[in-house]
Amino acid sequence: MSQVATLFSKTKIDYSWSFSDKTRKDTAYITHGYHRYPAKFIPQIVSRLAEKYTKDGDLIVDPFGGCGTTLVESKVMGRPSVGVDINPVAVLITKAKITPIDPQKIEKAFTVLKAKLGTYNKDTKVKAPEHERIDYWFKPEEKRKLAFIFAEISKLKDQDIKDFFFCGFSNILKNCSIWLQKSNKPTRDFEKQPSEPMKTFAKQIKMMLRGNARLFQLLSEKGYLKVSSKVVCTDARTIPAKDNSVSLIVTSPPYVTSYEYADLHQLTALWLEYTKDLSGFRKRFIGTSCHSKKDLVFNSELAEKIRNELLKKDRKTAEEVSTYFSEMNQVFIEMKRMLKKDGKTCIVIGNTNLKGVEILNAEVFAEQLQNLGLKIADIIKREIPSKNLPSVRDEKTGKFARISDKNKVSAYPTEYILIMEK
Numbered sequence: 224m225s226q227v228a229t230l231f232s233k234t235k236i237d238y239s240w241s242f243s244d245k246t247r248k249d250t251a252y253i254t255h256g257y258h259r260y261p262a263k264f265i266p267q268i269v270s271r272l273a274e275k276y277t278k279d280g281d282l283i284v285d286p287f288g289g290c291g292t293t294l295v296e297s298k299v300m301g302r303p304s305v306g307v308d309i310n311p312v313a314v315l316i317t318k319a320k321i322t323p324i325d326p327q328k329i330e331k332a333f334t335v336l337k338a339k340l341g342t343y344n345k346d347t348k349v350k351a352p353e354h355e356r357i358d359y360w361f362k363p364e365e366k367r368k369l370a371f372i373f374a375e376i377s378k379l380k381d382q383d384i385k386d387f388f389f390c391g392f393s394n395i396l397k398n399c400s401i402w403l404q405k406s407n408k409p410t411r412d413f414e415k416q417p418s419e420p421m422k423t424f425a426k427q428i429k430m431m432l433r434g435n436a437r438l439f440q441l442l443s444e445k446g447y448l449k450v451s452s453k454v455v456c457t458d459a460r461t462i463p464a465k466d467n468s469v470s471l472i473v474t475s476p477p478y479v480t481s482y483e484y485a486d487l488h489q490l491t492a493l494w495l496e497y498t499k500d501l502s503g504f505r506k507r508f509i510g511t512s513c514h515s516k517k518d519l520v521f522n523s524e525l526a527e528k529i530r531n532e533l534l535k536k537d538r539k540t541a542e543e544v545s546t547y548f549s550e551m552n553q554v555f556i557e558m559k560r561m562l563k564k565d566g567k568t569c570i571v572i573g574n575t576n577l578k579g580v581e582i583l584n585a586e587v588f589a590e591q592l593q594n595l596g597l598k599i600a601d602i603i604k605r606e607i608p609s610k611n612l613p614s615v616r617d618e619k620t621g622k623f624a625r626i627s628d629k630n631k632v633s634a635y636p637t638e639y640i641l642i643m644e645k
């Protein structure tokens with residue numbers, strides 16, 4: 224067994240990292256609840272890591288920033304931060320979440336916008352977008368109303384206020400469309416009664432106004448209103464941070480072929496015209512099923528082994544996973560470049576199983592980073608509590624047991640926080 228594999232096999236679950244006492248209210252506090260986002264991590268993970276590994280003024284980076292959890296927490300703790308994401312929808316959400324707006328100013332802007340939206344009737348002239356994919360997802364009435372809301376937001380001059388309302392607009396699109404509500408996959412539900420756009424938008428904005436007011440108050444009290452946080456829409460391999468400048472990286476990378484972020488965010492991407500061509504949009508994401516086979520460097524024996532196992536089962540999956548590991552290695556080179564000496568990178572990642580082969584992501588990443596010259600500082604194994612009751616296994620027999628039975632161990636899914644030091 225390799226040294227890395229031995230370390231992983233010895234790692235026991237650390238229940239203090241489950242945060243199972245945290246409610247939705249805790250995890251969605253201040254601006255965290257603005258917008259749904261697949262596979263976002265909870266803010267408590269970020270703040271605990273930042274507490275341990277940084278001090279005032281230290282720079283924190285998230286190369287797969289998603290909806291901005293790391294940046295929001297960094298700001299609340301007075302740490303400057305940089306986040307990037309290849310998905311412009313993620314960048315829009317992050318901008319809205321990290322930008323405290325004077326509550327009176329935003330309340331006033333909303334009152335004016337609401338009055339404009341109140342003038343809407345069936346004769347109102349609306350320039351609706353002409354895009355076959357929009358017609359695919361929206362019925363004519365909802366499309367017209369959304370187009371009116373969109374046009375009124377577009378007229379606003381203040382960019383922060385505009386981003387705030389566009390973020391809210393983005394989060395109501397799924398409910399106002401015929402996208403199968405419980406699904407992350409793009410599936411239409413012809414039975415669905417879409418939500419009424421005007422009311423849904425107003426409700427969404429009211430929720431966001433409360434979040435903004437709390438963020439503004441918190442940052443004012445701490446004197447952190449001006450702490451810099453920057454989000455850029457770019458690739459994780461080209462992060463705008465200087466060499467040896469970063470104290471802490473906290474990130475949760477995409478998984479191979481797990482979410483098609485491009486598909487998932489197509490409603491916003493279509494309305495805000497982030498893309499006209501979905502297939503080109505998809506190719507930029509790491510972990511997507513679109514793969515190119517050139518110049519793969521794994522920098523990990525385990526990655527080679529996993530590829531060979533997969534090749535015996537399914538060539539296409541083997542190629543996807545190979546591309547993924549090779550691209551992640553490139554991201555790690557970029558991480559190493561910007562980390563300070565003794566700086567830490569914390570990667571939140573679980574293992575997966577594809578075609579019956581264990582994809583040991585965390586172990587592969589540890590090997591790759593080690594081969595690039597970083598040291599393992601800690602490996603934390605945590606449970607991911609879900610709202611549903613866990614399935615439990617009897618410790619002696621291994622069979623599923625009832626919650627009340629003795630000897631039960633919970634079967635919540637687990638993931639790792641891999642902490643490496645430069």
Ligand SMILES: C[S@@+](CC[C@H](N)C(=O)[O-])C[C@H]1O[C@@H](n2cnc3c(N)ncnc32)[C@H](O)[C@@H]1O
Pocket residue numbers: 260261262263264265286287288289290291292293307308309310313457458459460474475476477478484507508509510
């Ligand atoms: C698991 S999510 C991160 C979620 C984040 N921790 C949060 O709390 O919102 C992974 C992110 O990686 C992004 N991503 C995928 N490929 C990328 C690339 N090449 N460069 C930068 N970001 C990328 C996806 O858009 C997605 O937002």
